[in-house]
Amino acid sequence: MGVPHISNRSGRQPQRWSRRGMLAALGAVPAAVVLTGCSGSADASEGSSTPSARAAAKKATIAVTPADGTAKADFSSPVRVTVTDGTLASVRVTGNDGSTLAGSLNGTKTEWTSARNPYSGTKYTVTATAEGGTAQTATFTTRSPGETFVGYFTPEANSTSGVGMPVSINFTHAVSDRAAVQKAITVTAEPAVEIVGHWFSDTRLDFRPETYWAPGTRITLGLRLKDVQGTDGVYGVQSKDVTFHIGREQISTVDLSTKEMVVRRDGSTIATYPVSGGDPDHTTWSGIMVISERFKQTHMDSSTVGLGDEYDIPDVPHAQRLTTSGTFVHGNYWASTAVFGHENTSHGCVGLHDAKGANDTSVDGYRFYDSSMLGDVVIVRNSGERTVEASNGLNGWNLSWADWKAGSAL
Secondary structure (H helix, E strand, O other): OOOOOOOOOOOOOOOOHHHHHHHHOOOOOOOOHHHHHHHHHHHHHOOOHHHHHHHHHHOEEEEEEOOOOOOOOOOOOOEEEEEEEOOOOEEEEEEEEOOEEEEEEEOOOOOOEEEOOOOOOEEEEEEEEEEOOEEEEEEEEEEOEEEOOOOOOOOOOEEEEEEOOOOEEOOOOOOOOHHHHHHEEEEEOOEEEEEEEEEEEEEEEEEEEEOOOOOEEEEEEEEOOOOEEEEOEEEEEEEEEEEEOOOOEEEEEEEEEOEEEEEEEEEEEEEEEOOOOOOOOOOEEEEEEEEEEEEEEEEEHHHOOOOOOEEEEEEEEHHHHHHOOOOOEEEOOOOOOOOOOOOOOEEOOEEEEEEOOOOOOOOOHHHHHHOOOOOOOEEEEOOOOOOOOOOOOOHHHOOOOHHHOOOOOO
């Protein structure tokens, strides 16, 4: 502003004031005014907040999938727990069957995912806690599967078998997703050896090593088929481990050109028996066969194997099955003793001299039966017949290792 002009009535020259003088005349700006301005600025700062402070003030929110209260939740997806405006401290998922679902957090601890899917037909309780104390509890129930399948396995749990016994599984429903089903099944051995599965059909999966099991091997079959989809809409129900054992090694070789069977156990010959095999019209399968069933006595009827009414014997002694199609090694009491070791007269089975009633311990049929067990190997040579199909009985040893592995879905 301009410098004020002061009137001088006395006639003196007017006095001009400098800016400094004028300020002095007007007086200093009151301190209270300055302080009031500063005070107002300070109050505005304390009344606001930074974005990080606002975020910290928000309460964590926890969400569970499947949602709380879901009655027919899907069991083909994992359980997930997420948090916003915070991080997860702990998550626990328990089923009403006593099972728990393990899982892991992501790198930022904002999401937890179960390591496997929940089981079907099970009620689950999820308890999740965020850092700072926010907690969430949710319950859901998974739906039950529609159609199901199981796998019936050979040999029986806790049984002891010969070195040729494969692990064979027959499914009650055709399997289209062979890889998923085979992946859910494990077969391990002690001592360890490579074991591979081979699909003979959409209902049969066998496991074996490259060569016969070592005597004394302990085999464990792990079935984790529960909720595995074998085909559209059809799920497995088994989740269990079973153990088998391998006993001594016994391999019997039948030569039908000499009509003789040599039995070797753990590398040493323990017996030689005269036998009779299939006649020229009913030749015996050749190749490696495994004893899959044993009967002290059994009924044999030719009509059941497509041979009409050629025979019907109600009490065949000491019968041991070699093929699904009906080949046995068994005792024979109805043929002359002169036949054994000299003629092949059977309808395809391998026969040893025996006695009616299956109780005579002195005859060859009894002695061979008594020395045998499920899983023992019987090899037939020079029968005039082709090699038995690997799927005809437990006879996968007739496939090379390369061909066996080619039948795996993994």
